Amino acid sequence: MKVLxxxxxxxxxxxxxxxxxxxxxxxxxNVKMSLNPxxxxxxxxxxxxxxxxxxxxxxxxxxxxxxxxxxxxxxxALGADRAIMIETxxxxxxxxxxxxxxxxxxxESPDLVILGKQSIDGDNNQTGQMLAALSGMGQGTFASNVxxxxxxxxxxxxxxxxxxxxxxxxxAVVTTDLRLxxxxxxxxxxxxxxxxxxxxxxxxxxxxxxxxxxxTTLSVEPPAERQAGIKVASVEELVDKLRNxxxxxx
Amino acid sequence: xxxxxxxxHDNASLKSSTLNTVAAASALGxxxxxLVAGSGCAAAANEAAAASGVAKVIVADNxxxxxxxxENIAGLVVEVAxxxxxxxxxxxxxxxxxxxxxAALLDVQMISEIISVESADTFKRPIYAGNVIxxxxxxxxxxxxxxxxxxxxxxxxxxxxxxxxxxxxxSDAGVSSFVGEELAVSDRPELTAAGIVVSGGRGMQNGDNFxxxxxxxxxxxxxxxxxxxxxxxxxxxxxxxVGQTGKIVAPExxxxxxxxxxxxxxxxxxxxxxxxAINKDEDAPIFQVADYGLVADLFDVLPELEAQL
Ligand SMILES: Cc1cc2nc3c(=O)[nH]c(=O)nc-3n(C[C@H](O)[C@H](O)[C@H](O)COP(=O)(O)OP(=O)(O)OC[C@H]3O[C@@H](n4cnc5c(N)ncnc54)[C@H](O)[C@@H]3O)c2cc1C
Ligand SMILES: Nc1ncnc2c1ncn2[C@@H]1O[C@H](COP(=O)(O)O)[C@@H](O)[C@H]1O
Numbered sequence: 001m002k003v004l005x006x007x008x009x010x011x012x013x014x015x016x017x018x019x020x021x022x023x024x025x026x027x028x029x030n031v032k033m034s035l036n037p038x039x040x041x042x043x044x045x046x047x048x049x050x051x052x053x054x055x056x057x058x059x060x061x062x063x064x065x066x067x068x069x070x071x072x073x074x075x076x077a078l079g080a081d082r083a084i085m086i087e088t089x090x091x092x093x094x095x096x097x098x099x100x101x102x103x104x105x106x107x108e109s110p111d112l113v114i115l116g117k118q119s120i121d122g123d124n125n126q127t128g129q130m131l132a133a134l135s136g137m138g139q140g141t142f143a144s145n146v147x148x149x150x151x152x153x154x155x156x157x158x159x160x161x162x163x164x165x166x167x168x169x170x171x172a173v174v175t176t177d178l179r180l181x182x183x184x185x186x187x188x189x190x191x192x193x194x195x196x197x198x199x200x201x202x203x204x205x206x207x208x209x210x211x212x213x214x215x216t217t218l219s220v221e222p223p224a225e226r227q228a229g230i231k232v233a234s235v236e237e238l239v240d241k242l243r244n245x246x247x248x249x250x
Numbered sequence: 251x252x253x254x255x256x257x258x259h260d261n262a263s264l265k266s267s268t269l270n271t272v273a274a275a276s277a278l279g280x281x282x283x284x285l286v287a288g289s290g291c292a293a294a295a296n297e298a299a300a301a302s303g304v305a306k307v308i309v310a311d312n313x314x315x316x317x318x319x320x321e322n323i324a325g326l327v328v329e330v331a332x333x334x335x336x337x338x339x340x341x342x343x344x345x346x347x348x349x350x351x352x353a354a355l356l357d358v359q360m361i362s363e364i365i366s367v368e369s370a371d372t373f374k375r376p377i378y379a380g381n382v383i384x385x386x387x388x389x390x391x392x393x394x395x396x397x398x399x400x401x402x403x404x405x406x407x408x409x410x411x412x413x414x415x416x417x418x419x420x421s422d423a424g425v426s427s428f429v430g431e432e433l434a435v436s437d438r439p440e441l442t443a444a445g446i447v448v449s450g451g452r453g454m455q456n457g458d459n460f461x462x463x464x465x466x467x468x469x470x471x472x473x474x475x476x477x478x479x480x481x482x483x484x485x486x487x488x489x490x491x492v493g494q495t496g497k498i499v500a501p502e503x504x505x506x507x508x509x510x511x512x513x514x515x516x517x518x519x520x521x522x523x524x525x526x527a528i529n530k531d532e533d534a535p536i537f538q539v540a541d542y543g544l545v546a547d548l549f550d551v552l553p554e555l556e557a558q559l
Contacts, residue, residue, distance in 0.1 A: 016513060017378040026382050038495075094350070095359050118495060123377050124362050129320065129350035138321055138425035141347050144488065154429060160343040160442075160497075161433040162489050166319065169425045178478065178495060179488060215359045218372065218385045226520065229541035231532075235554040238526065238544055246524045246541065248446070248503040249470060249559070 001148070002057045003046045004110040005080065006101055006131075007039040009064055009071045010121040019220040026220055035071045038116025040078075041176040044183040045146060046114055047079035054148045055112075057081050061104055063097050065089050069199065076194035077186035083199040086207065096211040098130035103207035105135050110171060112153060117142050117175040128175035138168035142177040251280030251370070254331060256323075256339040256348075259286060259294035261316065264301075266443045267340035269404035272301055274397040275338050276405065277367040281305045283334070284412070287326055289316030299414050302406040307414045314420050317428040320348040325421030328355045331392065341396035341498075342442075353394035360394045361386060365401035379494040380517040399442065400500035400521060434489055441490065444473035446503045447522070449492055450485070451477035453508020453529065453548055457485040462552040463507060469559040475499065475519075477509045493518035508548045511536025
């Protein structure tokens with residue numbers, strides 16, 4: 001079986017991002033960039049399926065500027081067999097990414113496509129579901145467990161009240177939640193080996209996809225700051241404040 | 251203008267997030283209709299019809315929609331959406347699951363988790379774990395939007411008397427099926443709708459110690475939440491996680507116990523009206539957002555707090 005894993009380069013999760021002074025966009029000058037945490041989990045899940053003998057080939061794919069090669073190399077070092085980069089300098093929105101991924105799906109016919117549930121920059125949580133729609137596949141979003149069978153996959157999903165399990169016909173789309181697995185670190189020898197693994201480059205035109213950006217960001221601003229509060233000295237004082245000052249308990 | 255709101259429900263009753271979503275729809279101006287797609291969902295449809303500000307309720311009662319499978323719901327909504335300018339749902343687990351699928355089938359971008367309606371085509375939404383608020387404009391003819399429910403006060407659950415129209419399309423995409431579920435049963439208020447939330451973090455040390463939180467929550471009729479660290483460590487189930495990638499809450503009172511205040515956690519609770527932090531580390535970042543901070547050992551504080559409530 002062949003697995004396609006979609007990965008995104010994003011601001012590292014430890015960075016506290018701020019708007020630029022003119023409010024035109026966020027300030028990403030000199031900030032650390034990483035593989036989106038949910039995409040790390042996606043790669044890890046594919047690698048585990050391969051280690052379990054259920055998967056024979058893992059292809060990592062990313063859409064973005066030339067620099068996304070760094071994250072593709074990371075995915076190769078973690079265990080992907082080859083990589084596809086769809087190069088564009090435009091900021092591609094989720095529907096556009098999904099259309100490009102759908103074109104790769106048409107070329108590669110994977111049995112399973114694994115994506116992160118959410119990119120931690122745009123916080124969209126859309127791309128996997130959109131790819132599933134465009135390709136007509138079933139979707140197992142927010143997965144905390146994946147059992148790959150012969151013609152189907154059982155996905156346990158994190159839902160508001162707990163967990164839900166669905167069965168999907170293959171090929172299918174899975175998006176990862178945090179508890180699906182604990183991603184490994186790439187070892188030095190694997191990082192070296194990854195440099196020699198194949199990486200193909202396409203443009204959106206090569207794939208016959210025209211990108212339209214129908215949602216524009218007009219401005220960005222910091223969120224409302226909270227007033228600095230006070231420290232209380234005792235439980236008694238706390239209860240008194242909550243009752244008589246904030247009036248949130250009776 | 252006409253707006254279709256997709257109801258959040260469990261067939262037997264309507265979830266309150268639907269009322270927040272109707273509020274966002276009302277802010278757009280125009281006729282608000284609710285689609286109740288489910289199986290044996292008449293009770294939920296009746297509640298939807300009673301909600302204030304709703305002109306019509308469309309009921310699709312069919313086994314294919316019983317478990318809210320995204321593939322089936324999306325097929326249905328795409329048909330129904332032909333008559334509407336907007337499709338809205340709450341940014342709940344279900345809404346996040348099926349709305350992007352609907353948007354892609356309609357060939358439009360989707361706008362996730364809006365926190366305000368600026369005009370008919372312009373909205374605000376948080377990005378980067380809520381560290382930045384973006385104002386976005388959509389030129390799509392049909393707008394597919396999820397609503398951060400905590401940002402819109404719910405419309406009244408009663409007072410309306412919308413007409414109900416049944417439709418009998420059965421859209422089974424045939425690619426997915428429901429196997430089972432494990433839902434937490436609790437008498438507590440729902441986490442995302444509770445007036446008071448008491449959350450525990452890694453500082454709780456183990457699942458058993460959450461009994462201390464439970465005792466306080468009982469006194470306050472509060473919901474219980476947790477940080478990701480507490481969930482990851484297996485202290486409590488995943489549906490209690492508050493944060494960027496968990497649940498978003500904005501109660502009147504949020505009490506954070508043994509939680510350091512990582513940005514990903516703050517993203518889920520910093521719009522709470524009053525925040526209390528109990529932490530033994532006076533430099534914990536949670537104190538920067540807390541209205542009332544108590545620097546103390548939680549194992550001393552929680553029993554005392556329970557006794558004084
Ligand atoms: C992609 C991604 C998404 C994430 N999403 C979320 C999310 O949605 N929600 C979330 O919460 N986190 C999320 N995180 C994790 C987040 O970064 C933090 O790791 C997590 O919130 C820390 O949880 P904590 O505060 O319980 O633990 P810690 O940071 O370990 O803090 C424990 C606190 O307890 C205090 N303490 C210990 N013992 C006592 C005692 N006896 N009395 C009083 N205080 C005590 C300590 O002083 C400390 O401040 C995410 C991370 C990533 C990478
Ligand atoms: N530019 C991209 N290239 C490859 N995969 C992407 C890209 N953008 C999003 N994805 C995938 O879609 C997931 C969800 O992203 P989003 O819908 O933006 O929250 C990510 O975790 C990735 O797996």
